[in-house]
Amino acid sequence: MAAALAFAYVTVAAWATPEIKVSFSGRWRGSNRVAWVFGLGLIALLAVLADATRSPDRSAARSLARELQLTDLALFNEARYARHLTQADRHAAFQDHPMALEHFPAGALTVPMSADARLD
Amino acid sequence: MIELSSVDKTYNAGKANEYRAGRGVDLRIKPGRVTALRGPSGSGKTTLLGLIGGLTRPSSGRVRLDGRDISALPERFLTELRRATFGFVFQQFQLIRGLSVLENVMLPAAPTGEPHRQVVERAMDLLGQLDLADRADTPCQRLSGGEAQRVAIARALINDPPILIADEPTAHLDSALSLQILAILGELRAQGRTLIVSSHDPLVFDAGLVEHIVDLRDGRVVAEQ
Amino acid sequence: MRAWIERQRCLIDFSVANLGRRKARNLGLLGAYILLVFLLASVVLYGDALRREARLLLADAPDIVVQRLSAGRHDLIAADRLDALRALRGVRRADGRLWGYHYDPTLAANTTLQVPLVNPPGPGETVLGATLARARGLNPGDTLALRGDDGAIRAFRITGLLSSASELVSADLMLVNEADYRAFFGIPAGFYTDLALTVGNPAEAGKIAEKILTRQPGSRVILKDEMRRTYDAVFNWRQGLLLTFLGTVLAAFALLAWDKASGLSAEERREIGILKAIGWETGDVMRMKFWEGALLSTCAFLAGYVLAYLHVFHGGGALFEPILKGWSVLYPKFTLTPQIDLMQLASLFFLSVLPYTAATLAPVWRAATLDPDEVMRE
Numbered sequence: 153m154a155a156a157l158a159f160a161y162v163t164v165a166a167w168a169t170p171e172i173k174v175s176f177s178g179r180w181r182g183s184n185r186v187a188w189v190f191g192l193g194l195i196a197l198l199a200v201l202a203d204a205t206r207s208p209d210r211s212a213a214r215s216l217a218r219e220l221q222l223t224d225l226a227l228f229n230e231a232r233y234a235r236h237l238t239q240a241d242r243h244a245a246f247q248d249h250p251m252a253l254e255h256f257p258a259g260a261l262t263v264p265m266s267a268d269a270r271l272d
Numbered sequence: 273m274i275e276l277s278s279v280d281k282t283y284n285a286g287k288a289n290e291y292r293a294g295r296g297v298d299l300r301i302k303p304g305r306v307t308a309l310r311g312p313s314g315s316g317k318t319t320l321l322g323l324i325g326g327l328t329r330p331s332s333g334r335v336r337l338d339g340r341d342i343s344a345l346p347e348r349f350l351t352e353l354r355r356a357t358f359g360f361v362f363q364q365f366q367l368i369r370g371l372s373v374l375e376n377v378m379l380p381a382a383p384t385g386e387p388h389r390q391v392v393e394r395a396m397d398l399l400g401q402l403d404l405a406d407r408a409d410t411p412c413q414r415l416s417g418g419e420a421q422r423v424a425i426a427r428a429l430i431n432d433p434p435i436l437i438a439d440e441p442t443a444h445l446d447s448a449l450s451l452q453i454l455a456i457l458g459e460l461r462a463q464g465r466t467l468i469v470s471s472h473d474p475l476v477f478d479a480g481l482v483e484h485i486v487d488l489r490d491g492r493v494v495a496e497q
Numbered sequence: 498m499r500a501w502i503e504r505q506r507c508l509i510d511f512s513v514a515n516l517g518r519r520k521a522r523n524l525g526l527l528g529a530y531i532l533l534v535f536l537l538a539s540v541v542l543y544g545d546a547l548r549r550e551a552r553l554l555l556a557d558a559p560d561i562v563v564q565r566l567s568a569g570r571h572d573l574i575a576a577d578r579l580d581a582l583r584a585l586r587g588v589r590r591a592d593g594r595l596w597g598y599h600y601d602p603t604l605a606a607n608t609t610l611q612v613p614l615v616n617p618p619g620p621g622e623t624v625l626g627a628t629l630a631r632a633r634g635l636n637p638g639d640t641l642a643l644r645g646d647d648g649a650i651r652a653f654r655i656t657g658l659l660s661s662a663s664e665l666v667s668a669d670l671m672l673v674n675e676a677d678y679r680a681f682f683g684i685p686a687g688f689y690t691d692l693a694l695t696v697g698n699p700a701e702a703g704k705i706a707e708k709i710l711t712r713q714p715g716s717r718v719i720l721k722d723e724m725r726r727t728y729d730a731v732f733n734w735r736q737g738l739l740l741t742f743l744g745t746v747l748a749a750f751a752l753l754a755w756d757k758a759s760g761l762s763a764e765e766r767r768e769i770g771i772l773k774a775i776g777w778e779t780g781d782v783m784r785m786k787f788w789e790g791a792l793l794s795t796c797a798f799l800a801g802y803v804l805a806y807l808h809v810f811h812g813g814g815a816l817f818e819p820i821l822k823g824w825s826v827l828y829p830k831f832t833l834t835p836q837i838d839l840m841q842l843a844s845l846f847f848l849s850v851l852p853y854t855a856a857t858l859a860p861v862w863r864a865a866t867l868d869p870d871e872v873m874r875e
Contacts, residue, residue, distance in 0.1 A: 181388065181506070181510050182510035182511070182514055183505075183506040183507075186792060189796065193795075193796065193799035193800065194799070197799060197802065200802075200803055203810070204806075204836050204837040207834060208834055209662070210554065210662075210834070212660045212663055213662055213665065213667075214553065214554055214557065216667060217555060217666050219613060219616075220613055222555065222558065222666050222667075223555065223559065223719075223724050224555070224724075225547075225550070225551055225554070225665055225666060225728070226609075226628070226664070226665060226667060226668035226670070226827070227547075227821065228821070228823065228825055229609075229668070229669050229825050230823050230824035230825045230826075232598050232607060235598070235609065235669070236609075237727050237731070238723065239719065327868070327869050328868050328869075328870035347779070348778065351777070352776075354774065354776040360774055362771075366767075366774075368771060369518070369764075370514075370515075370517075371511075371515075372514075379511070379775060379777075380775040380777075381507070382504070382508060382511055383504060383508070383776065383781040384504070385500030385504035386500075386503065387503055388503060388506065388507065388510075431776070
């Protein structure tokens, strides 16, 4: 996809800028260089956008989560309250003081549940 | 025809460093001739060139170009004049460091929207005429004084202006180079251009090129021949 | 139109030549700029992707989880509450969940022991999460010995591993059957860790939760919606180390850009004078400077964004891993689902291009309105 775009761009650009070599001592005009750099940049961006449309298969993980009735990502297991963020006491991460620096790095990345998020 | 009538130019008016560079100047410059402003430094030559070329406006009085009062023109039209009607060769060359000779020469044509290829061809043509064709890609800070002056002349001519204004064109050059530049000016004169130069270099006046000499002192015209 | 394009192209030619004149400085600036966009875009893309992943994977989480609180702490909940809950109108299903943490001294990490509702392992058997198995160097057929609640060592034969595609939710899981679980932790029959409810109409979950709280005071009720919101708030990007760190970078860059943009050197002022003297309009000077700023910042944006995308979705967010990992021993291997939000792309673009371009233009405006004859009077 990206290669095809790049090829198309090079062809069109070569056709549209015949004076590329007219410039002095074989150097390209500044604006041509800009057009090329930006053209390639745009192709890269389009390639990225095209790449972003693929959706990898998540069905295995999803059905496992359903079967086991999982509620959390296993992203932080350094502390128990961080392992199951949604199941922990709301204040667990902030036992000393709401403004206290967290002991575990994960605690600094996550936020405590907002006050209205729980019924307890 | 350029006419100046009772032109005054005062810098820093009302301040301690107030400086009157032009006082009641009346002057007529005929087209197709070489006019030279002569006088010691500080006599107001450069100021007068600036007023004629529309780089600055008089504090009072009028500057007319072919009957049109240019001292009252809006900035836009003044710019247009500077681009199309006048070519400037400044005393310190005033090339832009880091740009190549060709790029410097092409600078005044950039805002015109003229096709690039055409401008390049004309620039290379001019550089060829001035013996600089092989220096086109040289960054201009590497040029010698004589080369820099010729590049400045090429830049002044890129938009093919009918009037060329040169401030002390031989000031930084030795005699041989000065004569070379004068020969170039002679050719431009032969092409039918109006040349207005300032100088206090006897070489310029001895060359038989100048047809109209204006003597200046303290911002006043003291003699004309 | 052709003339207009040609004119812009000529101005761009000189912008490029201008940028090339201070190569080291401008390349340094470009590098810093790319790095900044890269970091900013990486944080935004990574945070978004993780949130989306959480939404996707936990879409089928229990609608309601009921926990018992004892003196403010989560405690075991009696199985007989299940019947009362099943009797509530709108509750379709209620199950007792058995899960808990076991500290593994070999790894110095917590693992999560859980009893699956369907297909539980046989007695003395276990199924491990892929990350855990990898960390312990275990394969199916091996035996894992753990010291239980009563001090006795229990051996579990590994009959299988959870698929490595599911590591993000199952990294540290160890599945055992109910009898083994109760024996291991010393949890008597008739008690569960918590209760998971499925409701007929998810819109009624809130009403049902309120009913549970009135009927069973001392419970904590966690709705699926709250779970979702928790993960939406993870990496909430006003928070956290990353943005504090980025804030510093941003401040440094702002200083750099301000220095470059606002301080026109005498040399630059002289050049603007020359350009005006040889017939450039104030507008032309501004346009050239605009192109200079726009080219540099757009270039930085394109490069920074593409690099950030590659970093997050093809490099596994390698730069963030140490930060996310923190002290986690069992860190899952996972790839994020790539996705680009066009609004976000646009706002990143404007955020990175507009301020810089504006900053380069402001001082030029002042210089470009000066009388050009200063050039002659030097």
